[in-house]
Amino acid sequence: MVGLLTALIHYTFVVKAGWLDQVFWTSSEIVIAGLVTTVICVRAGWTTWWGAGWPDVRPSCRGFGLGLCVGLAMAATVLMLEIVTGQGAVLLRRAALGEYLAAIIILVGVLAVAALSEEILFRGFPLTRLSGVMGRFRASLLLASGFTALHLANPAVTILGLVNIFLASLLLSAVFFRFGGLPAAWGAHLGWNAGLAATVDAPVSGISFDLPGVDFSTGGPTWVAGGHFGPEGGIIATLVMGVTLVLLGKGVFTAAPGAPPIKGLGAGGWGQ
Secondary structure (H helix, E strand, O other): OHHHHHHHHHHHHHOOOOHHHHHHHHHHHHHHHHHHHHHHHHHOOOOOOHHHOOOOHHHHHHHHHHHHHHHHHHHHHHHHHHHHOOOEEEEEOOOOHHHHHHHHHHHHHHHHHHHHHHHHHHOHHHHHHHHHHHOHHHHHHHHHHHHHHOOOOOOOOOHHHHHHHHHHHHHHHHHHHHHOHHHHHHHHHHHHHHHHHHHHOOOEOOEOOOOOOEEEEEOOOHHHHOHHHOHHHOHHHHHHHHHHHHHHHOOOOOOOOOOOOOOOOOOOOOOO
16 A cells, blocks of 8 residues: 555656656655554554654654754854855845745755655664664664665765765764654754755755755865765864764763663653
8 A cells, every 4th residue: 555655656746757856756755655654563563653763742843843953053053164264155146035935945845855754764663673683873873874875876976975974874863862763863854954955055965956046155175165065075064063973972872772762762652
């Protein structure tokens, strides 16, 4: 049933869509399949909501908010450092306010679905399950490798860009364990991507969005500010992510296999 539903979405919306629509609908397939599969598994007693990375509603909202703040703060810090050091500049163009706001709303919606799809694949149930078997740190390293491999074909990708994506995955796992599971990691992922793209139109993982009225340009060596790959490809992002990972990862990766998968959770989640 889940396969037929996602196949229908793919055939109807993805095959002849533009690239932005392809990102949205392909991500929607993963989200729908992941959520429907989770519901089925929970109802069948094969797992629990917290086992799939979802705490109760209130902790989920709190975790999403905390994660969103982390992602936005990191993006703002990287952009400010690039501008202050002369490695980046914000260029403003004439555009209607309504057109600009409409583009931002659409972009944030697409980024939200895309971020959730990747978190379902690389955090959520895979992270909680593997953590129970091999420990949080090893599980996070393993999934970070897959997360990085997913971005190998991105436009203008560089070695440093892939290193930063690997760091970002570890950071999202730290947010997952510290602030409340999958909603927290989703919030941080969305905050980072939207903080770069929906504010000054900086590229995200090599993808440019062409917002009306604003553009972000980088100068100097690619390894410093990221070049066409965006801030994720530069050493400035490496430093910001590294410091944040040290601060948030302290103590959360050392739990032994079999420990509660998400900080502060019991054995329930979403009313179970």
